[in-house]
Amino acid sequence: MQLDHATIVTADLDTARRFFVDVAGLTAGARPPFSIDGYWLYANGRPVIHLIDETVPAVAGRAAPRIDHVAFRLESADEWVALLRRLHAADMPYQLAEVPQMGPQQAELQLFVALAPGVVIEFVTALRTAHRG
Template sequence: MQLDHATIVTADLETARHFFVDVAGLTEGARPPFSVDGYWLYASGRPVIHLIDATAPAQTGRAAPRIDHIAFRLESADEWQALLQRLYAAEMPYQLAEVPQMGPQQAELQLFVALAPGVVIEFVTALRHAHRKHAQL
């Protein structure tokens, strides 16, 4: 089993789209013609983030959606450095947290961005890929 996609319902579609495309590095792609505005954002040819306009009326019987956070894994030091550069260029604040090694699992570095109230985006990489020369904004 693998994660298929995450859906984020937001009243500020353009800010969320800007973050995921210009900072996180996803690409905007094809989306079915739903009756509510939104975007499908792609990574490696797959739509992994669905953004939906929160101003649309809720469907009867459905609870309001909520996301704690979504995590993206970056597999190389180059990807990590490119992300840090995009965050810096966008003047996007973030927090770092280190995940200690546990058994065969290598130590990792997590980077958290608060995209909107109640929506946090995490990026994670092996600690060996993270160069500490970039300080937190």
């Protein structure tokens, strides 16, 4: 099993799209012609983030979805440095946290961006490949 996609409902579609494209490095791509405004954002040819306009009325009897955060893994130091450069260029604040090594699991570095109230995006890499920028 693997993660297919995450859907984020937001009142500011364009800001979210710009973050995921300009900072996170995803690509805006094809999206079915739904009656609801939104974007599909791609990584490695797959739509991994679906953005949906928050102005859509709630469906009776259905709980509003909630996402705490979405995490993207960066495998190389070059990817990590490029992300830091894009964050700095966008003047986007972030927080770092270390995940200590546990058994065979390598130590990791997490980077958190508060995209909007209630929406946090995490980027994670092996601590040995990370630069703290």
